[in-house]
Amino acid sequence: MDLLLISEYIFLASLAIFIIAAVRIATRKTIAMGLVGVSALSIAVATILILINKIHGIGFCRDIAYALVLLGPVGTIAFAKVLKG
Amino acid sequence: MDPIIIIRSAILLISSILLLMSAMGILRFKDDVPRVLYARIHILGVADLACIIALLTLYEPLLAATYFILAPFAAHAIANAYYYGEEDHD
Numbered sequence: 001m002d003l004l005l006i007s008e009y010i011f012l013a014s015l016a017i018f019i020i021a022a023v024r025i026a027t028r029k030t031i032a033m034g035l036v037g038v039s040a041l042s043i044a045v046a047t048i049l050i051l052i053n054k055i056h057g058i059g060f061c062r063d064i065a066y067a068l069v070l071l072g073p074v075g076t077i078a079f080a081k082v083l084k085g
Numbered sequence: 086m087d088p089i090i091i092i093r094s095a096i097l098l099i100s101s102i103l104l105l106m107s108a109m110g111i112l113r114f115k116d117d118v119p120r121v122l123y124a125r126i127h128i129l130g131v132a133d134l135a136c137i138i139a140l141l142t143l144y145e146p147l148l149a150a151t152y153f154i155l156a157p158f159a160a161h162a163i164a165n166a167y168y169y170g171e172e173d174h175d
Contacts, residue, residue, distance in 0.1 A: 007094035014101035021108035032122055032167040039159055040129050047136045073155035080162035083170050
């Protein structure tokens with residue numbers, strides 16, 4: 001195995017740990033904390049999808065990552081506007 | 086070995102360390118800390134930057150630039166909603 005592949009797998013593992021932390025934050029009782037958690041979750045999942053695209057060569061993962069990166073913050077902003085009232 | 090490969094691997098490892106530190110920081114702050122949401126948004130900025138650097142390393146500059154532009158707006162919207170919102174907070 002080459003060095004880059006090992007680094008990518010290490011980064012994948014740290015993203016998985018970060019996703020566990022993000023889910024724990026997203027399941028707090030306040031709505032704003034849920035927004036923070038979901039915002040963190042969206043970028044982590046998008047990065048994981050890009051890594052899967054690079055490691056295994058699955059093309060549509062890249063498209064899903066693009067959609068997630070575009071729509072994740074837009075959804076967060078829209079829900080925050082509603083929450084603000 | 087190609088020096089570009091070594092640099093890319095080092096950047097990915099640094100991003101991993103940043104992500105692990107931010108995950109630890111998010112979980113270490115308890116809910117009874119006053120105004121803990123702002124601290125968590127601040128910590129998530131580190132994780133956002135780690136992901137942006139990693140995306141640049143993985144040759145996805147458009148994705149990284151898009152998130153680099155959108156992430157501050159999302160963080161500001163959350164903080165603004167928490168400050169002016171109807172939820173109970175001190």
